[in-house]
Amino acid sequence: MSILSSYKDMFGSSFHCKCGVQHAVPLKHVVIKQNAEEGVPSILDSEKLGKRGLMVCDDNTWKFAGKRISEVLSNNGYDIKVCLLNQKPMVIPDESAITQILLEFEPSMDFLIAVGSGTINDLTRFISHRTGKPYIVFATAPSMDGYASTVSPLLINGFKRTYITVHPLAIIADIDMLCSAPDDMILAGFGDILGKVTSLADWQLGVILAEERLCPVAKNMVQSALEEVVSKASQIAQRKSEGIQALMEALILSGVAMMMVGNSRPASGSEHHISHYIEMKYFMEGRQPLLHGTKVGLAVLYTVALYNELASLDPKNIDIQQLVKTKIPYEEWCQKIKEVFGPIAQEVIGLNDRQNWDSVVYERRLHNIKEKWETHLKPLLSSVPRLDTVKEWLQRAGANFTPQALGIEQNLMEEALLYAKEIRPHYTILRLADDLGFLEEKVKKIINLALV
Template identity: 40%
Template structure:
C-alpha cells in the first residue's frame, strides 16, 4: 500500500482482527475509552470478537449495536442513535461493518472530532479509505464531508465469509471505475475540471486487481477476496488523495443513488449500492460508445437543433420527480446547467476535443457487453431488470439522475449536444 497516505495502518490478511489491540496501540490511541459501532449482523460477524480483543488488550470498550429488521439506512435516525449511545468520555470509535456503518461512523467522527478506525466485514464497497460520507437526509442521498479512518483492518477469514451478494457488490463498485474515470476525463476537457493522471492511474490499478481476481471470487478463494479488498482500499485512497470522490464516482453512481432514493421513498426491497453500480456501469458504457460513434457533422446537427429548457420547465420537472426533496436539489444545482452561455462554451470544447475524447473512450472504456460479461462470470446481476429496474424506471433515471450532483458526466454531455433521453434509452437497450 501507498505509505504516503494519512491512514496510519492498513492490515488486510488472515486473522487480522486478532491484531486490533496491537494496531490501536501502534497508531497511538492509548488505553482510552472506545465505542464499537456495528449492526446486529456485523456484531455476529466480527463485532463481538473486536470487543473481546479490545477488552483483553486492556481497553475500556463499550458497544453501540444498531438493530434493524431490514437493511440499515445511513439516515438521521441512525446518526442520532449513535450520538445518544456515545458516552461523553469516549475518545475513539471503532466501526465494524462495511458501507453503511463506515459512512455513519466516519461522519460522527468528523462532527465530534473523535478519531475512528474501521474493521471491515465485507469487501462490498470502496469507501473504506475515503473522507466523505454518502448519507440519506430527508430522503435525499448526498455526499457530506467527513474524515478518513486512522486504520483499516480487513480480516480475510471474515470478509471471505460475507454474504456473496456483498462480495459481488464490491466487485461491481470497482467495475464502475471504468466509466467514472471516463466522466472525469471528459469533464477535464469540457468543463475545465482538475484532473490527475497519477490518481487516475491508481484507480486503474484497482480495476486491474478486481478483474484479475474475478475467476477466484465465485469460489470465495481467499487470495481473490484479498485482491478485491485491496482494490477497494486502493480506490478509496485515490479519492482521499484527490480530496473528493471524483476519481471513483460518475454517472454510474448518480444513477445508482437515484435508484436508491426511489427505493427508499417507495419502501421496496433494495439491492446493494455496488450491485447497482456494476449494472449501471454497463449502461453508461453503452451510452459512451453510442455517443462517440456519432459523426462530428451529426453532433453539430444535434447541437444546432437543441431546444433550450426554460427555468420554469426545469423546475417543474425537478419538483415532479423529486417531490419533497426538490428544494434541496434545486438549491444544490443553483440552475447551473440552465446557463446557455456556459453551455455554448462547453459545446465549443466538445467540438474541439471530439476526436481526442473518442480515442480515449475507445482505448479505456470496455463495451457494455464486456462489462456485463465480467459480471456474469462472477454470477452477479448484469441487467437492469435483475435489480428491479424496468424500461420506464431506467428512462426516468437517465433523465433525472444527473441532477443528483452538479458534477459533469456523459449524461451532461448528452444534454449539451441535444440527445434526447428517448434516443439514449433506445441506444442503451440495443447494446
C-alpha cells in the same frame, strides 16, 4: 506482488505530486490476514488513542466479528461500549442511525471502532468527524470502496448527500471472514470496482470540458485496481483467497485515491449518480434498498452503452444553433424536476447552476465540445471497453445485475438515465449526451443494449 503493496510507501505520508498538489494519505495501517481481530489492540496501542471506545455494529456484524473484537480488547484492558444499530431489515445511513450513535457516544471516549462495511463505516466516519474522535474500521465484507474514503454519503431528508468527513487510522480485515461474506456483498464489491470503467472516463470528461484537475497518480491507482479485479473475476466467483484479497485491496485503493484528491471524482461518476437516484426513489417509495455496489454494477451497463454510442457520433452532425434553439427552458426544467423529485426537488434545483441554461453559455459549451471532438473526446469515448466485454467480466464473476434479476422496473431505469445527472454537479457522460440532445432520444436504445 499485491496491488496494495505497490503503494504501501504512501500510507501515513504526504508528497508533492506531478499534478501540482501536495497529497496526504493519513491512513497508517492496512491489515488483511487471518485472525486479524487479534491485532486490533496493538494497532490502538501504537496510535496511543487511549482505552475507552465506542464500537458501532449491527446484529450481523456483532455476531460475525464485533463480539470477538470486544472480548480481545477487554482482555487487553480496554473499556468498550457497544452501539448496536437496530434498524430492520437493514441499517440505513440516515438521521435515525446518526442519532442512535450520538446517544451512545460519551465525550470521555477516546476513539470509535466501526465493525461492518459500507453503511456502518459511513456513519462512524461521520460521527468521528463531528466529535473529533479518531476511528478505525474492522471490515467484514469486500462490498464497497468507502473504507479509506474521507466522505460519507448519507440519506438526509430523503436526499443522498455526500459529506466531507475524516479518514480511518486503520483498516483491518480477516481474510477468512471476507471469503465467507454473503454472495451479494462480494458481488456488490465487484460491481463497485467495475464502476471505475466509467468513473475514470467521466473524470477525464470533466478535465476536457469543465477545466477540472486530473491527478495521474490517483487515476493510475484506480485503473490498476480495476484491472487487477477484472483479471481475477473467476477467483472472486469461486471465493478463492487470492481473488477476494485482490478485491478488498482494490476497494481500499479506490478509497485512498479519493482521500488523495479530497473528493469522490476518481471513483464515482455517472454510474454512481444512477445508483444514488435509484436509492432515493426506493427510499421515497418505502422499498428495501439494494446494496450500493449492486446498483453501480447495474448502472455501469448503461453508462458503458452510452459511451459506446457516443463514440460513433460524427461531430458534423452537431447542429449548435438547433440545439440552442430547442434546449428546454430553465423554468420548464424546474417544473419537470418538481414532478420527478417531489419533496426533494428544491435540493436538486439548488445543486444546478442556472447559468447552464443561458443560451450564450450553452452555445459556448457546444462549440467547445465540437472543437475538441476529434482530438480529445473521440479518443476518450473510444477508450471505454465495449459493452459485450463488460458483460463478459460480470459473467466471469458470477454477477447478474440486470434489472429483471434485481426487480427494477424499466420506467425507473429510464427515469434514472434522464434525471440522475441532476443530483451531482459533475460533468459526466450523462451531461454530455444531454448537451448534444442525445440522451432523451436514445434512452430506450441504451436500455435495450444493456439488456441484450
